[in-house]
Amino acid sequence: MNKPEETSAEENTRKEKFKAEEAKLLAKEQVRTQAFLAREQEIAKAQKIKETQRAKNLADEEIREQAKEKARKEAYQAREKIIADEQEARRLKNKNNK
16 A cells, blocks of 8 residues: 555645646636637727728718709709799790780
8 A cells, every 4th residue: 555655745746737737728718718809809890990981981972962962952943943034034025025
């Protein structure tokens, strides 16, 4: 049978190996966690950039649509003015011919 001193030394050696392995596993887990968090931050940053670009594109599109609508209204008003002027001219011509 082993002597108590040998058993205690073996036990201490096992405990130290276990602690070293545990520390190694903990370090690996910390590295994995940090890498995961870094990837998540990069994804979040990329999403924020995409959202910002989408918002900018939407704002640009709204500005273009407003400009188109303004041009349509101005063209409509110009046509209406031409029609009104022509009608007024015909009215005056008819009035002068009577």
